[in-house]
Amino acid sequence: MSKPSVNILVNITANDVECTNPAGDSNFVLLGVGDYLVWRDTQQMGGDSLTGVGYPVIIPESGVGEASKLFLADYSAGIYQQIIMAGTSLANGGGNKRYVCSAWFSGSTSTIPYLETYDDSTHETWASKALGDGVPANSLFKAITTTNGAPGSATWAGTPLAGTDSRIALDTIPLTGAKYLYWNMKHVLNSGMALWSTTDWYNNELVFAIHYTYA
Secondary structure (H helix, E strand, O other): OOOOOEEEEEEOOOOOOOOOOOOOOOOEEEOOOOOEEEEEOOOOOOOOEOOOOOOOOOOOOOOEEEOOEEEEEEOOOOEEEEOOOOOOOOOOOOOOOOOOEEEEEOOOOOOOOEEEEEOOOOOOOOOOHHHOOOOHHHOOEEEEEOOOOOOOOOOOOOEEOEOOOEOEEOOOOOOOOOEEEEEEEEEEEEHHHHHOOHHHOOOOOOEEEEEOOOO
């Protein structure tokens, strides 16, 4: 078994359909060098320049909310491209959506691929406030596997993402050949974030990772 290639793609349309090309198609865009994901407030629009005004998420005055929009920050194009169907119905365009984020594998794996989140690119810790401050269940990022079906509810709960302590399996068995895996995800917001210090904010440090093994 050789190491499979893995492409990460995101759907920037409202068409809840499968990806048809691992290099991207009319709905899905392939993440490239310098690209990253970022949640923004409703004022941010697809097509806005990355060097223009940025509209950060708004922390709720009380209770819990959800970030309005998830964007691909497209480095080569220099613009924000909205991942329209990301999140639940509390987000702008989200809901019971299946084909939102994808990982295409060119071949088989020894283990089930997992989606995980880490504090930084060392992939060693998940102790930041954003990932639960040592309590994985309190992570602000949640995801749900949609490889084999839609979430089932427009207000899906999802699984908190925090390293290997809390993650999602992107399929039910190791891959036996080339395949697209899918998931949806959201950014939870709570009023307690207003009390964070400057050093608590995560900026661009957090890393989403696909964890798998091959022989």
